[in-house]
Amino acid sequence: MTTHHDRDALLAEAVALRSADRTEEARVRLLALGERFPDDAEIAYQTAWAHDRLGLEAAAVPFYESALAGTLTPEDRRGALLGLGSTYRTLGRYEDAVRTLRTGAREFPEHGALRAFLAMALFNTGEAHDGMRILLRLLTETSTDASVRNYREAIEYYAKDLTAVE
Known part of the structure; x- marks a missing residue:
């Protein structure tokens, strides 16, 4: 035994x-x-x-x-959500990928890779606007590039609606 x-x-x-x-x-x-x-x-x-x-x-x-149906540590749950979402995307199961990665991004909002993979899956489902918005927010939150930091406020403003015209 x-x-x-x-x-x-x-x-x-x-x-x-x-x-x-x-x-x-x-x-x-x-x-x-x-x-x-x-x-x-x-x-x-x-x-x-x-x-x-x-x-x-x-x-x-x-x-x-x-x-994911069982009990995992938060670190393993985060990894499993990212792994499954990414795998669904690789297999062309885009809606499943979006659902899984949205769950991961909601549960672990500080984890940039979950949001990046969600953005890719959103692109695959024809939701490029939402994917771009997520990526732009991720960029403004994580970039150390001085030019991005200087334009952070503007990038965040336009990320809300990339089609807005003034």
Whole structure:
């Protein structure tokens, strides 16, 4: 019988393998670990990540979905929302990507990558105006470029409605 301590050690080993660019080995171990702990959200998340990293996006989706249905740390939840949203987008499932990335951006508004991927997915659904607005706000919030900083107020004003004419 595998104990919780064994689970933690085996999961740590698999994550270390992925981090060491031995992702296929990690994936195989994570799949086996997932069979022992089928309702473990953290294992599902790590398994999704390994699949995604190997370019196996379609296979990653059910693992991401399973992970998000369970209990994750905030950091892992943020990563799973970003991973699933990005994966949906890669697979052409744009509406699913927008829905997932909107959830992520709402739950983690300080996370710029979630907003950047949301903007891309919005572009894919024909909502380029909303995507551009998000990107412009992200730019004004994060840029260290002096010229952007100097025009921050104007950029933020126009980001509200790029079609406005005065």
